[in-house]
Amino acid sequence: MPGLSGRMSTVIKAKISKLLDRAEDPAETLEYSYQKQIELLQNVKKGIADVVTSKKRLQLQEQKLRDQVVKLDTQARQALAAGNEDLARVALERKNVAQTELQSLDSQIAQLEQQQQQMTESEQKLRAKIEQFRSKKEVIKAQYSAAEAQVRISEAATGVGEEMADVGLAMQRALDKTENMKARADAVQELEAAGTFEDLTALGSGDDDIDRQLKALSSTSEVDSELAKMKAELGAGAPTSAGELGAGNSPAAAPAEAEQAGPSQGQAP
């Protein structure tokens, strides 16, 4: 059969014969193939560990983004409660960007999960074939004449060699995909670190300007409530000012906050 399958078969068979050409004596071929199989099995295990590591990294990033979404949502509520609709809008816009990024991370994690599962299956299949090869190897060594052993060894080694080439290909493809995702995650992280995303997504963990503005807002209300408290103390002797006490920005919250924040603020001017 020419075409795709024919070309693919030729390439794999060439690879296998290259693998087996190294040894000439049948017993040596057996041991050499077996040793190669064990090596590949170790490599597959390493490959799976790589995929798991990448998945964990993405899951960490995912968690950070989830926290970011919750934080931005809270900030938007706070801003709105304080009557700052523009700030609330900015927070909600950033929340949207973070959510979009989160969705793409979710699908990448799902892909890695699939890679991991496929590689685990490949590893099990290869392990079964190697076990089969190992027992065949002992039978061949014990029971057959040199000429016959040569034929049977070549059959078994080709079968297991093909499996090895295929697992090798599957692993290479899985790792290529993982590399691409890692590269993308690294790029996003570098951009975050450089502050490039600062005014777009606010993915960084440090204070961004929403934080600063909200701090400014809350300190304003702290100042307001402190003022109100001072006025109340001063006004104790002059009851006429009682009507001005509730005139702060947030009438409901300010008196309670003033009780808690008041003393420490007063001691550290």
Next chain:
Amino acid sequence: MIVRIATEGQYELGDDDVPELNQLDNAAVAACEGGDEQHFQQSFDRLIAYVRDKGQPVGEDRLDASDVILPPPDVSFEEAKAEFSGEGLIPG
């Protein structure tokens, strides 16, 4: 005959299935050579589906070499084109 779908595994197909398989393979190759990506994907998907549908998975206790090997199910158009020139999917 034994057909391997690369990265997936081996399937055993009857001799009756070979002409159909050959036809599907030729269609995929023609689309690939003609640069028709959409048609390639369609015919290649049909080829893979045919092997999965008609073939019996080969047991793990067998060490037989395949008669033909198909590219991986997720092969891209670019990779399939490279199959016909250069090093193919498996360099080295």
